[in-house]
Amino acid sequence: MNSPCLREASEACFLGCSPFAGLPGAPAEKSLTGAAVFRHDFLIATTSSLHPNSQFTNHESLPSLHESSSLFANAFPQYEQTDKADEIRANEYHHLSSANYVCLDYTGLGLFSYSQQIGHLPATSIASSSSHPPPSHLSSLESPFLVISYKSVNLRSQILHGVQESEIESRIRKRIMAFMNVSESDYAMVFTANQSSAFKLLAESYSFHSNTNLLTVYDHENEAVELMLESARKRGAHTRSAEFSYPRMRIWSEKLRKMIIGNKRNRRRRGLFVFPLQSRITGAQYSYSWMGMAQERGWHVLLDASALRPKDMDTFGLSIFKPDFLICSFYKVFGDNPSGFACLFVKKSSASILRDSDAARSIGIVSLSPITTSFRHFQESAQEGISQRPSSALFQLQKNDIISGMAPKEMHYGSPELHSSEVDNVTPEAVSSTEIKVVSSTEIEEVETPFDSVRSRITETSFDGRLEIEFRGLDHADRLGIILINCRARYLINWLVNALLSLKHPDSDTELLPLVMIYGPKVKFERGPAVAFNVFDWKGEKINPVLVQKLADRNNISLTCGFLQHIWFADKDKEWERTLETRTSVAKGTESRRKRDDRRGISVVTASLGFLTNFEDVYRLWAFVSRFLDADFVEKERWRYTALNQQTVEV
Structure with a gap:
């Protein structure tokens, strides 16, 4: 894995990915002592990004967006250096602002921009769906799809x-491998329908009969990983998981190290180590x-890159620890079109560990090909269904009319990530295609990327002319680079965590209770x-995360619900009895008690930040959560939506 920007990224990482590293006028760091100083200064800056030592007991006492933004800018002056992301958002993802929509439920990588997608719609639909329409030439384009x-x-x-691939598949594969900083000489890649398909495909193909262990490192329930575990157990694998200390969810290092090293009896029979x-x-x-420890002990390593930030694959560590397998996933458009596909990379020197499997033949490997049908009749019928609210109306329209590559149902943990209410009743039969933008040859222009060998706009000569595929979502990440993306995310996520922790329930008898x-x-x-949290009322009782998610959604803020598991309580007291919940899952198609799997864990709300997230997004989430300081907030919301003839939110 080599990249022209590897040296820059490596230096930044060895210096602790300082918020100042690589930015104009930044002081040079020369030692671990210098890196520690910058970390200390960063923590002080984060604390002072609100009013110093502030605690808020009333949602009406919060500083305004303007005042908070000024404090944030003073605490993190380097944030201004990431304004390229704001320009990209304004020009290519204007729906996020025009719809007053806070998108915090997408995890992964987007291929295209919103401007590309609405370029497929008829001119009347574009005018009605956005206050900032794209250039006028886009509305006249034909709308073929990549099937x-x-x-x-x-x-x-x-x-x-190898399998014969079309020229367009070859070019898409090259572009993705370049973006992921994966060498074509070292790795082969296949397209899969989604993340779950990639995990299950590997489980069905891996040689568990000679490498009997499957060891995973996930602090949360993950549908794709659960499918892998289920397939591996059926093939005789011994499955185990790392555990995580409560509440910081750090890896219980001692136990994981013992599982990796193993005992004398099974040291020669390693297996697959699955690691994000x-x-x-x-x-x-x-x-x-x-990863290094597992490789030294003879494990094959699967790196799950689905949760990495854009350009994280350029970091120095991955040029040293080359995993045997790697999985990443892509959705189409951030904040609007969540359908997409996944990619499974196999190191060529590790391919011999795979085995032919009849079951694996029917799992998820897909091919990509262009078609020329314009679907103009669909576009005309879709005009009334296109909604400014991206994750609901448009997605429902896609399910009903079987368009643009909806992958099989994945609740929160696959590619893409969705609210569970939006993926109900989606079947594999509804899967058919994914949109690709087509432009005329007169509109071709070179786009600078860090990869000299790959053009961002890819040409395919087909039977009806020149097909130009423009991966603007990947281009935008390339232009920003790893340092700006990571620094921007660091400022915003730490400000958000600090702001959430500043919210306290008033209590005259005892100390303030955290919200x-x-x-x-x-x-x-x-x-x-990303941040996982729960909201508690003034009596200390947890508010149902699903309720929090629904109320956020009705305030135009998209969040996710998750389930933390494999939790270890170091103090051995009774706190786990008060904290853990039981979640029962039943294998599909059966209610047999033998198929029941009871898990202990914690249901949580999760907010995920992308490189297009801005300060207003995190401020609006903070302001929304602060409303739970009002003891009557939930009841008020229930009556308000009942009065508006909307479905009542059930507590």
């Missing part, structure tokens, strides 16, 4: 012997050294751009 079709092939055969570099629920980050409980890292220099 996703399932293939009946074995993963091992495809990796070892960070939790997409809590934002907890994990050390590269776990919000954070699970995972709190204010911390090294943390991912």
Whole structure:
């Protein structure tokens, strides 16, 4: 894995990814002592980004957006250096602002921009759906699609012997591999329908009969991983999981180290080590050294890159610890069109561990091909259904009319991430295609990227002319680069955590009670751009996360619900009895008690920040959560929506 920007990214990482590193006028860091100083200064700046030592007991006492923005800018003056992201958002994702919509439920990578997508709609639909329409030439374009079709092939055969791919598939693959900083000489790649398909495909193809262990490192319930575990157990694998200490959700290092090293009896029969570099629920980050330890002990390593920020694959560590397998996922358009596909990378030197499997032939490997049908009749019929609210009306329209590549149902944990209410009743039969923008040859222009060998706009000569595919979502991340993306996320997520922790219930008899409980890292220099939390009422009782999510959605803020699991309580007291919940899952198609799987964990609300998230987004989430300081807020919301003839929110 090599990249022209590897040196820059590596220096930034060895220096602790300082919020100042790589920015104009930034002081140079030369030692770990210097990095520690910057971390200390960062924590002080985060604390002072609100009013110093502020605690808010009333939602009406919060500073205004303007005042908060000024305090934030004073605390983090380097944030201004990330304004390229704001320009991209204004020009290419104007629906986020025009719809007054806060999108905090997308995790992963977007391929295209919103401007590209609405370029497919008729001119009348564009005018009615946005106060900032795209350039006028877009509305006259034809609207062909890139079709996703399932293939009946074995993963091992495809990796070892290759399969004839079209020119357009080859160019898309090259663009994605360049973006992911994965070498074509070292890795082969296949397209899969979604993240769950990629995990299950590998589980059905991996040689568990000679490598009997499957060890995973996830602090939350993950549908794709659960499918892998289910398939592996059926094939005789011994499955285990890392555990995480409450409440910071750090890896219980001693136990994980013992599981990796193993005992004398099974040291020669390792298996598959499934590892994400960070939790997409809590934002907890994990050390590269776990991959190195597993590789040294003979494990095959699967790196789950689905929760990584854009350009995180350019970091230095991944050029050293090359995993045997890697999975990433893509959705189409951030904040609007969540359908997409996933990619499974296999290191060529590790392909021999795979086995042909009849079951794997029917799992998720797909091919991509262009078609020329314009679907003009669909566009005309869709005009009335296009909504400014991206994650609901448009998605429902896609389900009903079977358009644009909806992957099989994935609740929160696959590619893409959706509210559960939006993916109900989606079946694999509804899967057919994914949109790709087509432009005329006169509109072609070169776009600068860090990869000299790959053009951002890809040309395919087909039977009806030149097909130009423009991955603007990937282009935008390339232009910003790893340093700006990570610094922007660091400022925003830590401000949000600090702001949430400042909300307190008033109590005259005892000390102030916290409104919000954070699970995972709190204010911390090294943390991912996601936060898991719960809201508690003035009596200390947890408010149902689903209720919080629904009320947020009705305030135009999209959040996610998750379930933390594999939690370890170090103090051995009775706190776990008061904290943990039981979630029962039943295998599909059966109610047999033998198929029941009772898990203990914690249901939470999660907010995920992307590189297009801005300060107003996190401020609006803070302001929304602060309304729970009002003891009557939930009741008021119930009566308000009942009065508006809307469905009552059930507590």
